[in-house]
Amino acid sequence: MNSGIGRASLATLVVATTFLYLPIVVLAVFSFNDSDLMAFPLSGFTLKWYGELAGNDAFHAGFVTSTLVAQPVGLIGMAVGLAAALALTAPGLKWRLGFAALVLLPFLVPKSVLSIAQAMVMSRVGLERGAVALVLAQALVVVPFTTVMIASVLVRIDPRLDEAARDLGATPWQSFRLVMLPQLKGALAGAYSVGVILSLADLTIAMFLAGRTQPLSLMVASEFRRELRPDLNAMQVAVLALTVAIVAASELYRRRRGRRRAAPAARAATAPMEAAP
Amino acid sequence: MRMPAIPLGRRHLALPVAAVLVAGCVVPLAVLVVFSFFVVEDFELLPAFSGRAWYELATTASYWWLIGKAVLSGVAAAVFTALAGYPVALALAGVPASWKGVGVVVLLTPLYTGEIVRIYAWRIVLGSEGLVNAVLEGLGLAAEPVKWLLFTPFTTALVLTYNNLPFMVLAIWVSVEMVDRRLIEAARDLGARPFQAFVKVTLPLTTPGLAAGVFAVFALAAGEMLTPSLLGGTSGQTAMAMIDTLFGTAFDWPMASALALGLLAALFAGAAGLAFALMRLDGARAVLARTTR
Numbered sequence: 001m002n003s004g005i006g007r008a009s010l011a012t013l014v015v016a017t018t019f020l021y022l023p024i025v026v027l028a029v030f031s032f033n034d035s036d037l038m039a040f041p042l043s044g045f046t047l048k049w050y051g052e053l054a055g056n057d058a059f060h061a062g063f064v065t066s067t068l069v070a071q072p073v074g075l076i077g078m079a080v081g082l083a084a085a086l087a088l089t090a091p092g093l094k095w096r097l098g099f100a101a102l103v104l105l106p107f108l109v110p111k112s113v114l115s116i117a118q119a120m121v122m123s124r125v126g127l128e129r130g131a132v133a134l135v136l137a138q139a140l141v142v143v144p145f146t147t148v149m150i151a152s153v154l155v156r157i158d159p160r161l162d163e164a165a166r167d168l169g170a171t172p173w174q175s176f177r178l179v180m181l182p183q184l185k186g187a188l189a190g191a192y193s194v195g196v197i198l199s200l201a202d203l204t205i206a207m208f209l210a211g212r213t214q215p216l217s218l219m220v221a222s223e224f225r226r227e228l229r230p231d232l233n234a235m236q237v238a239v240l241a242l243t244v245a246i247v248a249a250s251e252l253y254r255r256r257r258g259r260r261r262a263a264p265a266a267r268a269a270t271a272p273m274e275a276a277p
Numbered sequence: 278m279r280m281p282a283i284p285l286g287r288r289h290l291a292l293p294v295a296a297v298l299v300a301g302c303v304v305p306l307a308v309l310v311v312f313s314f315f316v317v318e319d320f321e322l323l324p325a326f327s328g329r330a331w332y333e334l335a336t337t338a339s340y341w342w343l344i345g346k347a348v349l350s351g352v353a354a355a356v357f358t359a360l361a362g363y364p365v366a367l368a369l370a371g372v373p374a375s376w377k378g379v380g381v382v383v384l385l386t387p388l389y390t391g392e393i394v395r396i397y398a399w400r401i402v403l404g405s406e407g408l409v410n411a412v413l414e415g416l417g418l419a420a421e422p423v424k425w426l427l428f429t430p431f432t433t434a435l436v437l438t439y440n441n442l443p444f445m446v447l448a449i450w451v452s453v454e455m456v457d458r459r460l461i462e463a464a465r466d467l468g469a470r471p472f473q474a475f476v477k478v479t480l481p482l483t484t485p486g487l488a489a490g491v492f493a494v495f496a497l498a499a500g501e502m503l504t505p506s507l508l509g510g511t512s513g514q515t516a517m518a519m520i521d522t523l524f525g526t527a528f529d530w531p532m533a534s535a536l537a538l539g540l541l542a543a544l545f546a547g548a549a550g551l552a553f554a555l556m557r558l559d560g561a562r563a564v565l566a567r568t569t570r
Contacts (some may be wrong), residue, residue: 012364172286
């Protein structure tokens with residue numbers, strides 16, 4: 001077990017990965033299959049479903065709507081997550097456990113229950129269901145994810161770096177901007193992309209709060225209640241490719257930053273220990 | 278001389294964040310409580326103090342059954358993801374450190390696919406001309422398409438397990454990584470076989486992670502409405518779909534609120550019960566280990 005990975009572990013991981021990716025792969029295969037029916041055996045390779053997708057204006061509109069909704073969700077989710085993570089990991093926070101529970105609440109209350117409660121409140125205070133309501137509700141549901149992502153990086157940042165900056169005369173804001181932020185950039189990029197992705201993937205909240213706004217997921221859901229169609233496969237694959245691209249980009253960014261920062265940060269972190277008596 | 282310390286620190290950011298979460302999450306839930314005591318007259322929601330909705334919730338068998346079904350599917354998802362997820366978490370913990378990052382990405386990426394993509398994909402996999410039936414018939418294991426793969430409680434349980442497996446694996450994995458390897462080595466040195474070392478050392482030490490995973494997966498799966506209603510067939514009527522009908526079509530907001538709160542209470546009670554049972558199980562095992570030494 002000490003040298004590399006055991007055979008049983010490898011088999012487990014292969015089986016698990018197969019299970020997780022099987023539906024996605026099947027979907028992708030049928031998006032290139034030359035038949036109206038999603039049935040085996042496969043009948044030949046075609047790109048015509050992607051061609052139909054390219055000509056479908058309704059889907060384009062839905063895609064634009066989804067993308068436009070996802071940006072503010074990503075930004076708000078990232079900002080609130082950063083504030084929550086800074087507070088959660090700060091020394092001297094009272095009620096830490098209670099605050100953590102509050103931050104995790106949108107994750108634990110079913111999205112459907114939360115959305116219907118929000119819909120009731122909004123209709124009473126006169127806020128129309130629509131893009132704004134959708135953005136606010138999605139951003140709230142994203143907060144637990146972004147907070148955990150950012151906090152997990154924050155706890156690894158040596159608090160002495162902040163103290164050192166402050167001792168050298170930096171204001172809290174300067175210390176945050178010049179010492180903390182450079183180390184947090186990767187986590188922030190990750191949090192932003194998770195917000196965007198969760199917004200693109202959401203259907204439940206949209207069902208209750210989108211009003212007349214029609215994101216892609218809602219359009220697909222109403223089409224798909226009737227039938228399975230190969231051009232819908234092509235669209236799902238296209239959305240999936242976009243998602244993977246976002247994940248890969250933010251992961252690469254995080255790693256590059258991580259490597260570049262690791263050396264000086266490690267030196268800075270060990271320096272005080274060497275200097276200590 | 279240093280400036281006097283500014284009284285505002287990082288921890289004070291908790292206040293605005295808490296305000297946002299209270300406004301977006303706690304207030305709507307509290308409003309549900311208030312609305313559940315209101316009455317509806319001529320399609321208008323009127324403030325009153327009526328126990329009608331709660332009385333109906335308590336006395337109507339179909340509401341109980343819908344809430345019970347949500348709890349059942351949550352339990353099924355929690356048990357199946359725990360059984361499937363534990364070996365995966367152990368295997369991931371054994372992966373060389375440089376590959377762990379890749380492991381996380383591989384594990385999490387399917388989680389990012391939209392709800393509708395997953396449901397759609399499973400319909401293709403499990404359909405009567407889908408992948409599973411094609412394989413079964415190709416191998417001669419089935420003469421005609423197996424029908425119960427789709428639109429049955431089996432489908433719901435399978436897809437709920439699929440949707441939540443990554444959450445369970447992550448929760449267990451984190452606590453497996455924190456187990457001190459030297460404890461396992463010590464157990465092995467003292468003659469424990471790998472399985473014994475797992476049961477007596479690793480499993481008890483990772484119970485908190487397992488409990489966290491069970492808690493989260495239960496709450497997520499029991500509250501889901503799309504998978505049961507789009508893949509569960511006639512059995513897929515959910516409490517949430519009922520709430521949606523009461524809210525939208527029937528305009529019975531008090532009843533919708535009471536049912537939503539009943540569901541929520543059952544979910545939290547169920548999740549807490551499961552997590553608590555796990556902790557107790559851990560304690561029982563410790564006692565057992567001591568007495569059978």
